[in-house]
Amino acid sequence: MSMKGREVILGILQGGPHTGYEINDILQTRLSHFFDATFGMIYPTLKKLEAEKLVTKQQISQTDRPNKNIYTITKAGQAAFSKAISEPTSDEILKSDFLMHLYFSQDLPTEQVALFFKEEISRKEAKLATLQAQLATWLENGMTDRQQITFDYGIAYYTATLEVLKKAAKSIAS
Amino acid sequence: MSMKGREVILGILQGGPHTGYEINDILQTRLSHFFDATFGMIYPTLKKLEAEKLVTKQQISQTDRPNKNIYTITKAGQAAFSKAISEPTSDEILKSDFLMHLYFSQDLPTEQVALFFKEEISRKEAKLATLQAQLATWLENGMTDRQQITFDYGIAYYTATLEVLKKAAKSIAS
DNA sequence: ATTGTCATGTAATTAGTTACATGATTAA
DNA sequence: TTAATCATGTAACTAATTACATGACAAT
The missing domain is CATH 1.10.10.10 (Winged helix-like DNA-binding domain superfamily/Winged helix DNA-binding domain)
Incomplete structure (x- = not known):
């Protein structure tokens, strides 16, 4: 559990x-x-x-x-x-409504899929910005080394997925 | 929704x-x-x-x-x-029991945290391997370009987070 | 005028989890 | 002989979501 x-x-x-x-x-x-x-x-x-x-x-x-x-x-x-x-840790769970839409999007027009990309990219960029903005105040209030790892994890996760999203958005549009 | x-x-x-x-x-x-x-x-x-x-x-x-x-x-x-x-896509949700443990792990001994890392790394490596192993059969059964993106996303996500985890696991142990 | 901050709660619903139950066939 | 594959289901529970309801103060 x-x-x-x-x-x-x-x-x-x-x-x-x-x-x-x-x-x-x-x-x-x-x-x-x-x-x-x-x-x-x-x-x-x-x-x-x-x-x-x-x-x-x-x-x-x-x-x-x-x-x-x-x-x-x-x-x-x-x-x-x-x-x-x-207690032992249990599996990480990712639920992506965007990926779900994309997976089953075969009958959707390009423009609509492009819009989904745009929205997902904005959301992720906002989340990344919030997390990075938090760093300063968080450090002041005493962020432990272990908490720093959770921060690094988040940054890496958003950065890597944003890269895939941006590249794919370009290839979709063409 | x-x-x-x-x-x-x-x-x-x-x-x-x-x-x-x-x-x-x-x-x-x-x-x-x-x-x-x-x-x-x-x-x-x-x-x-x-x-x-x-x-x-x-x-x-x-x-x-x-x-x-x-x-x-x-x-x-x-x-x-x-x-x-x-319908418009909604926010992605990530629930990480591992990160939650790590965030609040201040009173846990290094060995236990190291074990959590080890287990999380194994799980992620297994997931990454499964996904990559799937690629071949999936391509045969007709993977669309859009589905390919969901695959790329998964690979990027696992790869980037594994890197953070492995680096952090080393620094924890020392 | 309007948005944001501070501040707490409930009621109804939904979705999903966990655990159980069954059982033959095939491959290592 | 052990595990994997095929194959379906229910009952009880839990956790969380959604929507509602209230309301003053401060800042732009």
């Missing part, structure tokens, strides 16, 4: 107490190239973790901004996390 | 009638680097597609082997597929 939302959130909370909003932010900026999360998953998961006493909630009332809940990992939560992180 | 099991199976059936077993085989060999499927998904999906009259089932009795069901796409099925393939 691979690490799911539960374990990922526990992992983030091991780095200190956070609100659901902050957890989302960390997920979107630093882990977005190998995990994706939404508020629709984060809040219900925090609720379950609290019910299982793996985290505790501290409610903070604010006047200028909405009230917030700060979650802190408990001893039991740390134990659950330690167990999860020690 | 991206193409799900439903649409993928319809896409495969557009290439001709197939059994669930054959659909699985195509999925495992040609699309495995960007989609994953299991029998637990394939058979229930075929049943639903039949109920919705998007495919028809022909039962074949065999003596030497288990009986089988051959599924054929209907006009309605072709229409549903055409619609799905024309």
Whole structure:
């Protein structure tokens, strides 16, 4: 079994107490190239973790901004996390809707396929730019050597696939 | 909305009638680097597609082997597929349990992290080898130019990430 | 005026996973 | 005798998605 939302959130909370909003932010900026999360998953998961006493909630009332809940990992939560992180890793999963469309695109006109390429290239370029932009602030906040590898992996992955995409887009158009 | 099991199976059936077993085989060999499927998904999906009259089932009795069901796409099925393939593509999703472990591995001993690397490298090398081995037979059975791109993409993806992994594995060990 | 930031949540649905169950034939 | 190939399915579960709902403040 691979690490799911539960374990990922526990992992983030091991780095200190956070609100659901902050957890989302960390997920979107630093882990977005190998995990994706939404508020629709984060809040219900925090609720379950609290019910299982793996985290505790501290409610903070604010006047200028909405009230917030700060979650802190408990001893039991740390134990659950330690167990999860020690388990063997499972297979990486890539789901590409673009490649799926391309694979079955035989009846589509060239222009439409060209548009799919254009959109996929834009998306990937944006993701690559976000990741590279993150590097500076991430380094300041203390990026470990191991985290640096996850960053390098993401950069290599986007760079290599973008190259294939750009070359193919040209050959399609001709 | 991206193409799900439903649409993928319809896409495969557009290439001709197939059994669930054959659909699985195509999925495992040609699309495995960007989609994953299991029998637990394939058979229930075929049943639903039949109920919705998007495919028809022909039962074949065999003596030497288990009986089988051959599924054929209907006009309605072709229409549903055409619609799905024309829709805009959605974001690619990568889920890496290995990177997740690595990201949160600060408290794990070097040896354990080294083992994670070793296993991830083996898995990726195996996937790369399978994909390259497929090329020959795939070309014989008529691989289109567009399908060739999905193949190139997979090769580039595995090659680039393997390089990062191997380099990092060395630096970790020292 | 409008967009972005901060901030939390629920309800309904869907899709997929995991585990189980069966069993003959063929090749190494 | 062990593994692989062929071949199909169900039941229970889990995880996540999608869509909805609310709302003030700050910046452009």
